[in-house]
Amino acid sequence: MIQLTINGKGHSYDGDPSMPLLWFLRDVADLTGTKYGCGMALCGACTVHLDGQAIRSCVTPVAAAAGKKITTVEAVGADKVGHAVQAAWQKLDVVQCGYCQSGQIMSATALLKSNHKPSDADIDAAMSGNVCRCATYVRIRAAIHEAAGTLSA
Amino acid sequence: MNQIFLVNESRRRFIQGVGGLALGIYVGDAFADKGTAAPGNGGADLLAPVNFEPNAFVRIGSDNTVTVISKHLEMGQGTFTGLATLLAEELDADWTQVRVEGAPADVAKYKNLMMGIQLTGGSTAMANSHEQMRKAGAAARAMFVSAAADEWKVPANTITVVNGVVHAKSGRKATFGQLAERAAKQPVPQDVALKDPKTFKLIGQPKLHRKDHVDKTNGTAMFTQDYKAPGMLVAVVAHPQRFGAVPKSVDAAKAKAIANVVEVVQFGGSAHRFAGVAVLAKNTWAARSGRDALEIEWDESQAFKLGSAEILAQYKEMAKKDGLVARKDGDAAAALAKPAKLIEAEYETPYLSHSAMEPLNCVVKLGEGACEIVNGEQMHTPDQGAVAALLGISPDKVSITQLYAGGSFGRRANPQADYVLEAVAIAKAAWDKGIKVPVKMVWTREEDTRGGYYRPATFHTARLALDGGGQLVAWHHHTVTQSIIKGTAFEAFMVKDGIDATSVEGVADMAYEIPNVKVELSTPDNIGVPVQWWRSVGHSYNAFVKEGLIDEAAAAAGKDPYEYRRAMLGKAPRLKGVLELVADKAGWSQPLKPGAAGEKRGRGIAVHESFNTYVAQVAEVTIKSDGSLKVDRVVCAVDCGLAINPDIIVAQMQGGIGFGLTAALHGAITLDGGVVQQSNFHQYLPLRINEMPVVEVFIMPSAEKPTGVGEPGTPPIAPAVVNAIAAATGKRIRKLPIADQLTA
Numbered sequence: 069m070i071q072l073t074i075n076g077k078g079h080s081y082d083g084d085p086s087m088p089l090l091w092f093l094r095d096v097a098d099l100t101g102t103k104y105g106c107g108m109a110l111c112g113a114c115t116v117h118l119d120g121q122a123i124r125s126c127v128t129p130v131a132a133a134a135g136k137k138i139t140t141v142e143a144v145g146a147d148k149v150g151h152a153v154q155a156a157w158q159k160l161d162v163v164q165c166g167y168c169q170s171g172q173i174m175s176a177t178a179l180l181k182s183n184h185k186p187s188d189a190d191i192d193a194a195m196s197g198n199v200c201r202c203a204t205y206v207r208i209r210a211a212i213h214e215a216a217g218t219l220s221a
Numbered sequence: 222m223n224q225i226f227l228v229n230e231s232r233r234r235f236i237q238g239v240g241g242l243a244l245g246i247y248v249g250d251a252f253a254d255k256g257t258a259a260p261g262n263g264g265a266d267l268l269a270p271v272n273f274e275p276n277a278f279v280r281i282g283s284d285n286t287v288t289v290i291s292k293h294l295e296m297g298q299g300t301f302t303g304l305a306t307l308l309a310e311e312l313d314a315d316w317t318q319v320r321v322e323g324a325p326a327d328v329a330k331y332k333n334l335m336m337g338i339q340l341t342g343g344s345t346a347m348a349n350s351h352e353q354m355r356k357a358g359a360a361a362r363a364m365f366v367s368a369a370a371d372e373w374k375v376p377a378n379t380i381t382v383v384n385g386v387v388h389a390k391s392g393r394k395a396t397f398g399q400l401a402e403r404a405a406k407q408p409v410p411q412d413v414a415l416k417d418p419k420t421f422k423l424i425g426q427p428k429l430h431r432k433d434h435v436d437k438t439n440g441t442a443m444f445t446q447d448y449k450a451p452g453m454l455v456a457v458v459a460h461p462q463r464f465g466a467v468p469k470s471v472d473a474a475k476a477k478a479i480a481n482v483v484e485v486v487q488f489g490g491s492a493h494r495f496a497g498v499a500v501l502a503k504n505t506w507a508a509r510s511g512r513d514a515l516e517i518e519w520d521e522s523q524a525f526k527l528g529s530a531e532i533l534a535q536y537k538e539m540a541k542k543d544g545l546v547a548r549k550d551g552d553a554a555a556a557l558a559k560p561a562k563l564i565e566a567e568y569e570t571p572y573l574s575h576s577a578m579e580p581l582n583c584v585v586k587l588g589e590g591a592c593e594i595v596n597g598e599q600m601h602t603p604d605q606g607a608v609a610a611l612l613g614i615s616p617d618k619v620s621i622t623q624l625y626a627g628g629s630f631g632r633r634a635n636p637q638a639d640y641v642l643e644a645v646a647i648a649k650a651a652w653d654k655g656i657k658v659p660v661k662m663v664w665t666r667e668e669d670t671r672g673g674y675y676r677p678a679t680f681h682t683a684r685l686a687l688d689g690g691g692q693l694v695a696w697h698h699h700t701v702t703q704s705i706i707k708g709t710a711f712e713a714f715m716v717k718d719g720i721d722a723t724s725v726e727g728v729a730d731m732a733y734e735i736p737n738v739k740v741e742l743s744t745p746d747n748i749g750v751p752v753q754w755w756r757s758v759g760h761s762y763n764a765f766v767k768e769g770l771i772d773e774a775a776a777a778a779g780k781d782p783y784e785y786r787r788a789m790l791g792k793a794p795r796l797k798g799v800l801e802l803v804a805d806k807a808g809w810s811q812p813l814k815p816g817a818a819g820e821k822r823g824r825g826i827a828v829h830e831s832f833n834t835y836v837a838q839v840a841e842v843t844i845k846s847d848g849s850l851k852v853d854r855v856v857c858a859v860d861c862g863l864a865i866n867p868d869i870i871v872a873q874m875q876g877g878i879g880f881g882l883t884a885a886l887h888g889a890i891t892l893d894g895g896v897v898q899q900s901n902f903h904q905y906l907p908l909r910i911n912e913m914p915v916v917e918v919f920i921m922p923s924a925e926k927p928t929g930v931g932e933p934g935t936p937p938i939a940p941a942v943v944n945a946i947a948a949a950t951g952k953r954i955r956k957l958p959i960a961d962q963l964t965a
Contacts, residue, residue: 084480087506095455095504100447101440103627104505105578106666110902113578141440157438161430161868164876165297166437167444167578167627192911199902201578201628202297203879205913207872 070134074099075143085131090114092130093140101141101170105199112198115171115178116140122178124197141170149219150177156215164202172198176212185216272401275364275409277330278357279308285385285398287314292324292331292350294341294599295433296577296626296633297876298931299869302431303347304354306865310423311358311416314397315385321432323623326601339601342634342754344832344929347865351927352415359413361404365397368404418863418924427867433625444627445582445597445661452658453584454483454501456647457508459515460668463524463895464749467496472516476500479514481507486650493637493708493751495672499647501656505663512665525749526895529678532748533569536680536701544699544741545719547729551737553686556695560686562777566770568683569956570762571889573676573755574905579627580669583644586659587652591618594641597626599633603710607638608645630756630880635674636709639751640664670905671897675890676755677703679762683770686737691778693789695737696770698728700763703752704744719744723754727763727831727936732793733771733786750892756880757932760831765885765957768827768940773953782944783809783826793830795860798921799837800828803858806919807839819846822853823949827940834933835860835921838878840914840941844949848964852882852914852942860921861928870930871918877934878916883908885939887958 072079074097081092088107093099093116102125105113109124116125117139144150153176156162163169172195179186179194186194191212200208273281280288289308295301301321309319324331324339331339335349362382369387370377372395379390388394397404423429436442461467473485481503490496500511527535557563584595592608598621609616626633635641644662651660664672679702686695704721706712715722720742722729729740755761775785783804790797804810804826816822821844828837841854857874864870887906891898899905943954946963954962 084506084510091504091506094447095506098449099440100443100449103444103578104446104580104663106902107509108666108901108903111578111666111907145439154438158430158434161434161872163297163431163434163437164299164872165578165626165628166433166442167446169437170440173438196909196911199578199907199909201576201630201880201883201907203876203882203908203913204872205879205908205910206875206916208910209913 074138086129089128090125113168113171115174149180152215152218153177156211160211162207168200273405275361276357283398287319289321290324293346296629300346306423307354308358311355312362313382326605326621328602341599344932347927363410364404364407367407368400450659455505455508456499456501456662457512459498460495461519466519466521466524469520470518475514476511479511482511488646494639528893529891539701539743540682540699544743547725548740553695553697553737553739556737557686561689562687564685566683568681568766570679572678573888575630575632577628580664581640582663584661585644585648593620595622598623604638604641631754667900673751674753677752681766697739699741701743705752723759726759733789757935760936764829764936765939772944795835799835799858803837807856816843821949823945825941825944827937829936831933833928836933838937838941840945842945854915857918862923862925863927873930874918874934875916878938881935881938
């Protein structure tokens with residue numbers, strides 16, 4: 069039996085321990101904000117936080133998350149940084165199709181937690197694992213700066 | 222909150238048709254169960270009883286909620302917001318009270334007025350329905366005004382409407398919700414005056430927020446991938462490696478041994494879609510694991526087995542022979558016989574996958590003699606008809622619930638309904654085995670990348686003649702490419718005299734003043750790679766060829782490429798307008814700042830009309846000494862008529878440029894012996910944020926009718942970039958993607 073803490077709530081799981089965390093979140097825990105995009109850690113749509121670190125849940129076995137704190141897009145707004153990121157995304161109307169944006173927001177939040185005032189180059193380095201086929205990248209950059217500004221105000 | 226959701230269509234409604242509009246009163250259980258409430262997934266508690274439905278495009282609840290019904294799919298391009306803006310403007314609604322839901326399949330109510338079928342595509346959402354949506358809002362407003370006049374016994378002309386509140390000169394006021402029931406009893410106006418654009422409050426407002434900007438940032442937006450229904454099984458499919466192969470034998474024992482796998486079914490294909498095998502399971506991982514455990518032997522006797530090199534070789538041979546003539550002005554051959562200067566060039570572009578972030582998927586709920594489709598639905602009525610035909614039921618027994626699509630770029634509007642029919646075939650095969658539950662078919666990224674219906678590969682030969690003054694006097698262009706239209710329901714009106722209009726669009730109709738033009742088209746019929754429209758369709762390659770060639774001509778003439786174009790656009794004022802605007806904003810008359818030591822910098826320009834929208838772009842690039850390329854800055858000018866949502870126009874230009882840059886820099890689907898060589902994002906490289914240039918967008922002020930912006934931002938970027946590379950290095954790129962051509 070694997071014990072998981074997702075968004076502060078306990079879950080037990082006795083199925084296939086090699087199942088990627090992504091599918092536990094989506095199909096078992098009913099948290100569908102975290103998205104499947106590639107299944108190979110190539111696109112970042114499945115990004116969640118594991119003990120505060122951004123990870124690709126599509127290649128993380130559910131067993132590897134046992135005993136750790138998992139945060140998804142559904143709860144990231146409860147965090148000060150996550151909230152600032154979501155607010156910046158909304159203020160600048162970053163989204164288009166929206167499918168990748170949960171992952172973008174989780175990566176951006178992780179970036180701002182470790183780097184309070186990222187440069188464009190810092191953003192490019194930290195966010196280049198998150199693909200957006202709508203190419204909302206110009207606004208992602210701007211929204212991360214916006215959130216950094218809010219947090220330092 | 223800007224919640225967006227669909228409402229259960231099962232609730233009772235009474236609608237009476239009046240003069241082309243419908244007047245209806247909703248009674249009672251206007252509450253959706255969670256299974257069908259989407260997108261936005263706001264939950265049933267947010268739904269209020271609905272009182273007033275003046276027409277097919279708006280419902281107003283007693284809680285003041287204004288629900289706009291969008292006949293077009295929201296796939297990122299902003300249609301939900303745009304259509305709501307138009308309606309809410311004339312209704313004088315409070316924008317914060319406006320919600321949007323996707324329309325069901327109903328061609329009588331929701332057809333695309335430019336096509337006659339219910340389809341989202343061709344950048345037509347605003348162009349076909351701007352007046353329709355404004356009239357729908359104005360009619361509803363007029364009914365509120367007469368309801369208030371009735372109730373308050375005051376003349377209608379003393380009543381105003383501001384932000385969803387109806388005011389009388391006497392000082393009385395009431396909200397839409399308070400008046401909804403009485404408004405529903407008013408006669409539907411036969412003709413309504415529309416606002417003077419000078420009085421617009423929402424249309425043209427630069428900072429009007431998108432209607433989907435909240436639910437797409439907190440994980441509640443619902444895509445097909447997220448949809449659940451009681452008892453639903455997930456189907457993951459195995460397709461053959463080669464187009465046209467079919468399963469010969471299937472050993473499903475290992476797949477069936479996996480926990481939570483419920484059944485394995487074979488599904489038949491057709492000339493237009495795969496045959497294959499599907500594993501149905503209680504969760505996606507089990508279905509995926511089951512699929513990977515299948516042992517399938519394929520019959521490839523009818524499969525397509527050519528590779529990209531063989532296809533290109535065939536196209537080169539075809540280009541040597543006469544094609545069908547798509548345009549003929551003057552006598553190009555005569556002018557080319559005695560040129561002062563001659564340019565001869567070959568251009569080439571590859572197959573491209575749409576590769577939306579949400580891989581293709583579709584939910585099917587079969588019933589006795591009925592079927593419900595839940596999908597990011599881009600082509601309601603053709604898909605409805607195709608599903609009905611496959612099941613042998615009438616189209617009115619096929620209902621469609623439209624969810625958000627996680628991108629599409631054209632792929633979800635498949636003229637053969639390929640993935641929708643595949644999902645139905647799987648659900649039917651399961652049904653026939655006694656598994657009578659909803660089925661969600663999901664393609665893996667690999668199936669999505671290898672699933673065909675690509676932007677076709679193209680080959681072009683061109684011969685251009687310049688006179689002694691450098692003027693372009695002859696243009697002879699021959700395009701070789703598969704038709705995306707032949708064999709589809711669109712053939713009757715998009716293929717004329719054997720010429721697929723999309724194959725030559727952007728060149729056969731180019732506006733440059735050139736006295737002798739001949740455009741030929743050759744269309745192979747032996748290539749079994751399924752092809753389809755891809756954001757901007759034929760313009761996606763023809764703009765690259767046309768604007769590359771014009772640049773080559775300017776260089777041969779020793780002229781400035783901006784001035785050279787401008788001089789040939791005397792009869793195309795809107796193209797000339799955006800060209801001048803972009804040159805001004807990009808600082809074209811000023812020298813480009815040089816790069817660091819060892820770096821070469823260059824600036825390129827391109828201008829192109831597509832879907833009646835005019836776009837010009839200037840790209841600035843840096844090439845390092847190792848040959849690596851960086852697109853630093855793109856300046857874009859767009860004329861799309863009346864700007865309904867300026868910020869969405871800016872977003873679509875930014876996105877169209879990024880999408881086009883993927884194709885310019887990296888994008889290529891290639892085949893070896895009929896097998897697609899790319900499977901996932903490590904091989905089919907998408908543009909990433911570190912490659913995204915600074916983008917500056919300028920909208921040409923205009924009172925012309927609004928046109929589309931979803932596609933027109935894409936065509937000019939590839940030529941602007943290759944023209945910049947030529948300016949920086951002298952090297953002319955005539956083949957996409959650029960990939961390693963600068964380092965090789």
